[in-house]
Amino acid sequence: MSPMVSLVDVLALPALALRPTHAVDPDAAVRWVATSELDDPAPFLEGGELLLTTGLAARGWRREWDGYVERLVARGICALGLATGLTHARPPVGLVRACERHHLNLIEVPHDTPFVAVSRAIADLLEEEDRREARDASRYQRELITAALDAHDGSAVPRRLAGLLRGAAAVLAPDGTLLVDPSGPRSDDLDLASLTAELARIRPRGLRAASAVATSDAAVELHPIGVRTRPSAYLAVLLPAGAGEARRSAVRTAVALLGLAGERAAERRDADRALRARALALFLAGDSHGAVLVLGAASRPVVVPERVCVVLSRPSVAAGAVRTGLSDLLEAVEDDGLMISGEDDGLVALVAPDRAEALAADAVAAGARVGIGEPVALEDVAAGHRTAGHALARTADGAPVVAWEQVMHTGILGLLEPDRAADFAHTLLAPLAASPELRATLLAFLSHHGSRLKVAEELGVHRNTVRHRIQQVEMLTGLHLDDAEHRVRAWIALQALPAPEPVQPR
The missing domain is CATH 3.30.70.270 (Reverse transcriptase/Diguanylate cyclase domain)
Structure with a gap:
């Protein structure tokens, strides 16, 4: 951004003896000086100029002044300087009224003040402003570096930056959580809810995810912090309107310093992760003593x-x-x-x-x-x-x-894959599918640990009926229910299938 001075600074130069005829915005920034005698110089201007003219092309103008001023305002000049004592003895009424109507600064340049003197004086002011900005930028950089060295985690940097900006600064995690609270004379103007919403919008863009929202008196900016693929945090700053290059440079310096601090923290975190991974391997190997020793080397206690x-x-x-x-x-x-x-x-x-x-x-x-x-x-x-x-x-x-x-x-079935257990059960008990009585008898037999008397009592049948059914089960399934392993197979199969319909006692 090029240096600038305010119109009031130019008016304050006694050697020029400039007189404000209509000073609607004396703090307007003067970026350069232009001279033109054209009846429409607007196409040749960039904006921010103090336009000097003798009004030679405007001799005899009345209503034409309004369109002339309107075009200059649309181009964005900061002020119009009219030399008097040549074409016009004093600023024409039509010009004054047009400047009032369109809110343009109008100054009178006395006959004895050459345009070149105005140009040279403003050039000197801009050069001095440029040197001052460079000095300020260097001083801001030193102060931010000192703040970074004082707090190795970088937490002092945003607080010092906020003071230099005469605005506000804070550091937020990617999810909007505050890592460093807002500070600075305008910290109350940082809307954390809006910042969090903006983070959610820009975060997918990674390290390119900067954002700036301008208002009438300030700009709120979000800058990603980090040197890897994903931002580790975001610097939120409030820059008052008209902040010069020195303050903008301070923001860039703060982002770089916070990124370096974050990189150092990431390196420590990576080292700690490697130590924890090694300690975990030792724990799994049964060497808890060695694991504790490894954890002792971490930068943070575990x-x-x-x-x-x-x-x-x-x-x-x-x-x-x-x-x-x-x-x-x-x-x-x-x-x-x-x-x-x-x-x-x-x-x-x-x-x-x-x-x-x-x-x-x-x-x-x-x-x-x-x-x-x-x-x-x-x-x-x-x-x-x-x-x-x-x-x-x-x-x-x-x-x-x-x-x-x-x-x-859930018992042993909790260790088995459900589909595999169901397939096993269906295969083993398929011969009993057509006989709910046999399946119910098998379940009761296993539940009562092979007691035929208790099975008969539960089912309401004679013991001989139970003995006959058990023989049928063994013949159909190939199980030998006096064998403990076969009983376990049958029990697992029964648990893996839906419970049978209750058999009515005869």
């Missing part, structure tokens, strides 16, 4: 209770959004000092038994299925990992979280 549950989380679908959700969950709970690590596109964690359900709920919210192992001592983590795997295998869309205790309550 809490491993004496008794733990292994919690396994896997994406319920092969979707990037789920993996991103689990990655975000990993980063969130790492800061809580949990023993957690990535594993096979999912997560594995060792947590106190009373924290397992809460972690499982967070993983399900991220789109995962979760298995919770049995509570074990640290030296038995391998067993806890196996039971968590068995529980994970029993999850489904309608039951995304399964604990090993639930599997245990």
Whole structure:
């Protein structure tokens, strides 16, 4: 952005002796000086100029002034300077009224003030402004670097930036959570709800996800922080209107410093993750002492209770959004000092038994299925990992979280794949399909541990009838019900099939 000075600064130069005839906006920015005697100089202007003219082409104008001024205002000039004592002894009434009507600054340039003097004076002001901006930019950069060194996590940078901007600054997580609270003289003007909504809109664009919304007196900007593929956070700033290049440069410096701080934090996090992964491998190998020693090298303490549950989380679908959700969950709970690590596109964690359900709920919210192992001592983590795997295998869309205790309550069938168990049962008991009496007798026989008397009492039949039915069952199925293994087969098969219709006693 090119340097600029305000019109009031130009009017304050005593050597020029400029006189404001109609100063509707004395703080308007002057970017350059242009001179023209054309009756329509607008096509040759860029905007922001102080246009100087003797009004030579406007000799005798009355109504023409309105269109002339309207075209200049549409082009965006900051002011019109009319030299008096030449074509016009004083600013024409028509010109004054046109400037009033279209809200254009009008100044009178005395006969003794050459246009070149005005141009040279403004050039000097712009050059000085340029030098001042450079000095300020250098000073702002030093102050921000000092703030970054004072707080290694970069948290002091946005607070110092807010003061330099005379606006506001804050740092937000990708989900809109505040990482560094808003600060600065205009911190109340940062609308966090609007910022969170804007983050949701721009976040899919990754590191290109910058945003700026301008108002009449300020601009609110969001800048992604990070040097990898995904922003680790976002810097929100409020820049007052008219902020110069030095302050805009300060914002860029702050983004770079926060990115470096985030990169250092990411490197520490990666190192800690590698240590946790190694410690987890040692736990699974039964070397809990070595695992604790490895965790001692982490930059942050990791809490491993004496008794733990292994919690396994896997994406319920092969979707990037789920993996991103689990990655975000990993980063969130790492800061809580949990023993957690990535594993096979999912997560594995060792947590106190009373924290397992809460972690499982967070993983399900991220789109995962979760298995919770049995509570074990640290030296038995391998067993806890196996039971968590068995529980994970029993999850489904309608039951995304399964604990090993639930599997245990379902008996041995809880360990079998349902379709395989059903096929086994149908094959073994197919010869009994046409005889509900035989199937009911078999179930009662197994329930009463082979007591024919109790079976007869339950079914309301004679003991000889029970003995005859059991012989038929053995003949049809090939089972030998005096053999314990055969009884187990029959019991599993009966449990894997729907219960038979009750047989009415005879």
